[in-house]
Amino acid sequence: MNPYPLPAAAFKGEGMTSQRARDRLANSLKDAGIRDPRVIEVIRNTPRHHFIDQALHARAYENTALPIGHGQTISQPWVVARMTEALLESFDAKGGMPRKVLEIGTGSGYQAVVLAALVPQLFTVERIEELLRQARRRFRQLGLPNVRSKHDDGKLGWADEAPFDAIILTAAGDTVPTRILDQLTPTGVLVAPVGSPSSQTLIRLRGDGQGDFIQEELGAVSFVPLLGGIG
Template identity: 50%
Template sequence: MITKNLAGIGMTSQRTRSRLIQRLRDKGIISEQVLSVMERTPRHIFIDEALSHRAYEDSSLPIGMGQTISQPYIVARMTELLVMSGKMNDVLEVGTGCGYQTSILAGVSRRVYTIERIKPLQKQAIKRFKALNLHNVTYQHGDGYLGWADQAPFDAIIVTAAPEQVPAPLIEQLAIGGRMVIPVTSANGDQQLHLLEKSDEGISSMKVEDVKFVPLLGGIVE
């Protein structure tokens, strides 16, 4: 069913996708590599069929299990921050979710390692990866707080849920010269997107913009 629906019609057509890409340009996304991958990725297959007519709105949407598919602008912004700041050979994603951000990363990097704590979401995401013939995605059902030590170090890490502080294992698993983009929840409940870079001297951090993500939780759900 997913494979048959890849092209999309009407509100899920290629023309509708292209209009979304223009809106992303208007909002300041400049990486043609990121925009090109997003234009050819069928976002409608990552959400419930009942919501497919909203797939190319620039908004987040529910995907079940209390999780959401991120707003396209945020997907583009987070990906662009990594693409334009360094190497994208080995990339870790914390929070596979529906697999949309993973699929965008797969188009701009050599290898994506993605962790999801909620098994039913991961199963659905894997079906989508297969439908899209993504051969450079490796997945794990696990606790994203712990990262993926066996595959470290990573050139880039992207976290798609917001902790109250950056998990130490993720910092440890960054390569020298590596970058991490992560939303962080402050004491007053506000969230800001941070770009971290790791050098021989330590970690530097830059606040990028205000965001709104679901919280990053530990443990796993079968």
């Protein structure tokens, strides 16, 4: 695990935000097929209610996507778990761990925090300035010095920090932008939703070391669209 665990104070909650509620969520993820104990434990210990409006706190540990404003959502916990698991298991097969990971679409910051508890360096890009401002505040509150963030067009990736061992996209385009693929190491892994708003598939691309990618389909998903520009 990462040397920067979430502080114990972040775990406090009452009623529908209590540790018991988080335990129920973690158990439901196991029942739904999530196998990686590292991912389940991080989600068990991540205070999801800190990433949504207080009016929605009672629903924080339901396995459902919730609105965060600006037409965006905090992803369903199962989807966060599955994407994180899909990224890690590719490196487990090689006997290692991604050390430098890029996330496209910070949103609330929830996926970033889950990843930051598992990898040494997490870089995250968000096009909506207000969402990024809120996410940065949460990163500071949770004491995560291994997260770096940037307000920019996510379709551009973060070229100045490339290459990355792994990249994760939290919004769906028809295809994965070439500029993002170019920022992977030759044997890197990318996990992303692709497709139209009515029909999206979660895919994993694994570099073969020769400039090509092996693609796997991981199941149907539903994400907000991958947009260019900044707001």
